[in-house]
Amino acid sequence: MPVGGGTVEICVNEELDYRPIESNFDKELNLRMTEKGNSVITGTAFARDHGNNKLQVVNIQRAQYAPKGTVVSILPNSAYIEEWKAVNKKIRKGKKLPEVPIDPNVAACIKTTKVYDDKGHFEFTNLMPGEYILMTSFGYTHRYSYQYYAGTNYLMHPSGAVLSSNNVYNTANGASGATAEIETKVTIKKDGDKVDVNLKDVR
Template sequence: MIIHPFKYSRVPGIFFTLILLITAGLCNAQVALTPGKIPFETKYLKTGKYEMGCYIVDGGRETEISSFIIDINANKETMSIVTTLNLVGAGDPRIDTIISDGKTFTPLYRSSFNDKYELMLNYGKEVTGYHYDKQSRKKRVIKEPVNEAFFDGYCYPYLLGLLPLASGYSASMPVYDYRPENTVNLKKAIIEEVTSGMYTSSLTGAHKVWLVTVFEQATNDKYVYYIDKETRRLWKVDIFSNAGQHILMVDRETDFNPFKSTFDKVATMKLIKSGSAVISGQVYAKDNENEGMLSGIAVININKKQYARAGTSIVLIPYTDFFKEWIKLNEASRKKGRAVPLPKEAAECIKTTTVYDDKGHFEFVNLMPGDYLIFAEIGYVHTSRRTEVVGYTDTYVNGLYQGTSENTTVRSYVGNTSATVKKVVKIEKEGETVEVKLKKTL
């Protein structure tokens, strides 16, 4: 059984629907689903590690409250899922483990360890184990007979995408979820309806999905799962609690990798740390005050240089094939309103420095021979000169109207703005100092 993150004891169950695959099928009447009686397509289960973010939605505003790392290991014998829950502002993480039969998904074992309690369950002809409350120091021994087949409450959400989903599909699943306050631990999760929908990812665009609505008898909470029609990946979950809370869960797509180039962190890190070459530079802007057709052209080039202020950040990127591809991908994605994030290990190989004086000077040291992209965003004062019409003069000769002429004046407007400057710099050999000017004529 799953529940929204404010009910701390059973959060991770919701995340097990990641990466679900199945062949198509039809079922228009609600059926009872039990282990061993469902044609699960286990060959589509994928071993991997994934992450989801959890947010509370209030007045249209989303506030992050937790994140989850889900480690799935599936083979012919068993399916194990280990989740790590990290609550925002909390201390130690919570770790939950569920092991089920790899073919029927009959539960075999479950445990939960956190700063509030410990839970360990072994499934067989009986459910045995213990629950230890760390605050009250009370330990309960669990021994409960098994009279019918069921799924573990932390496992069943993972199985939703393995079902023959279609518009109008409905079913119910018996699930076991132990809680000390329960009088009955076995209740149903009811798939109320399945409809078609869309999910749009900021990384991978639009996806056709099944909207699977599930009602839990144990909690009176409702869940809407966004399951990819093609891959059965879980993109999103809306949770509507009986207390009126709305919780949103979103796949962070940490496995997203659009790159064809291979990234070598060791070699790239050496480029920026293990050499003896230096890039010494100066960054400034030059405002030409022109408008219209002359905009961007320094016709006379008499205006003073406006140097980047001391403390302005300058960024250096090793201009390898990987980073070139990343830049190209972002240029293409930007046209679609999306961005391609840089992998963490690649981001660690970007070097930064700051302007150290009032003349816009900066430098990068310990560089090896190679190509580097240097860029900065600088602020400057832009002066705009415009010719404006302030009136008209009518001309008459001997009382006859001859025409109208405009009365004009030139006015100046001053405002703060910014510009991005960048340049590819090549270091030919060890020990050399390359001088570079990052300038922008505006």
């Protein structure tokens, strides 16, 4: 703001206690959640691709399993994670402020495993009771069949008049690349439980 004599004073908010996210991230607790329990999460990662009905596209292979070796990640859910997501969602909607970076300690608490067969199966062990976020991403080939217009058949009168007509459609096969981005929540109710989940991306 102008303060006289051609001088402009700029006020900057330098409050060190400014906290866009009120919740704290407890690194030690989150590490224990994925290392000190007796519970197991098993699952299947796949995309269920139904195609685009408006284009008369029909997927040939509905369950597109995550390939062997696909990385699946797990992170204990918490008040901090939920608040961080909510705050950044609000910021993105307003399109005026930069998003709040996540606590760097979160990365150390993400545990990973890999799909171990051709049917998208994976497993996490040593988990404590609580809610978890499971995440994965993988590419696959979307193979499909579709119908296309091939012409029109006409039933003609000897005089040359058209008595009736009908469109003719043929069927062909095609393929395209696709990517599945999957995130879901899973709850373990008590220590020692084994929970089986479908980690799926429905299109």
